[in-house]
Amino acid sequence: MHVVVNAATSADGKLSSRRREQIPISGDADFTRVDRLRADSDAVVVGVGTVLADDPHLTVKEEALIDERRDRGEPAHPARVVVDSRARTPTDAAVLDDAATTYVCTSERATIDDRMDLADRAELVTAGDDRVDLLRAFATLQAQGLERIMVEGGGELIFSLFEDGLVDELRVFVGPTVIGGRDAPTLADGEGFVADFPTLELESLERVGEGALLTWRTANG
Template sequence: MPAPRPFVLLSAAMSLDGHLDDASPERLLLSGPDDFDRVDAERAASDAILVGGNTLRADNPRLLVNDPGRRAARRAAGRPEHPLKVTLSASGRLDRSLRFWHTGGERLAYTTDAGAAVLRPALDGLAEVVALGAAVELGAVLDDLGARGVRRLMVEGGGGVHTQFLAQGLADELQLAVAPLLVGQAGAPRFVGPADFPGGPARRMRLLGARTVGDVVLLRYAPKEPAP
């Protein structure tokens, strides 16, 4: 019997007008210290963290558990200090110098057969590269992660990846930190793009909770469950 797929948590911070960032070269900080700490706690509770290749190239994130106490608690529980770091890239064009490959613990890159021919030599000694055939199918990614013992997967973007998980009905929980600002730039990246989402625009998700975290509002939804 195949291993169960991981529980998939989508996590994002966005502006009031739905943007993940502005159009400038510098990263727009949408959240404050309280929400960054909340995200750190979610990372510490996860077995793996996933971001798309475009996010790696644009933001050059490390994706670590920052709090020493949380890292110590993971070690005490017999878990790695940091979750497995996962990325997706159909092309395989990911620079070896990105911080993602040089920080934290184990790293995993899913790509196509053609992308693997590029990525394996580029990441030799830095990450495991998994070829998934002609396309990087999210279902295949989840099946492979489940077989590796990943039970909770935190997806941190970007917008294209969030769109795919939601459109394919693969997200179990959505956590949106809504910041009190307006970006208003046509070229700025959005939380999700156009897609054929399950149930269409009339379908309402079930709200799991809403609370303030510093000056942002955290909204939690169950994307697979309709509103009562």
């Protein structure tokens, strides 16, 4: 399995404002790049916070890319994965429509009723007691043939993936915007590291539109 974390941050490293509202950080050139990355993936992963804040569809937008997937014998869109320890994903969320297969990874902490409601709309993966055990959940996804994984956030999930050593590659578009705010979400939130900090190797740096795209490899990659 190869896991790519993809994110867009402001120049000061924020994902959105302190109100958790979506901020226009990137432009058309980066949207095209992200759409290509989705089209080349087997699954797109987000945390439930992203679903609750943005209600994303997580599908490929460009028809030519959809055609390429079909020509390769793949579904029109990659599978969608929501990491949701307490099964809080609304049953009418866009990510649960029938455009593509959706997996919801949850834990034993979620009530049986909430899990059963989601099981009517998605493939349920229960891994972990109080929170999703990402190592187990990703192993289950890999067993389903999902090898090329794209992670689109948010910061809590990204931190947890680094904590568990699951990230192979980090791609960050840095936009020409300053958001600020001590409570604004950053690329990797969670508890934070105090030792054994993950190290990255810069693979490339390129200008994309009015911003810059940095591609890093981890020791896994």
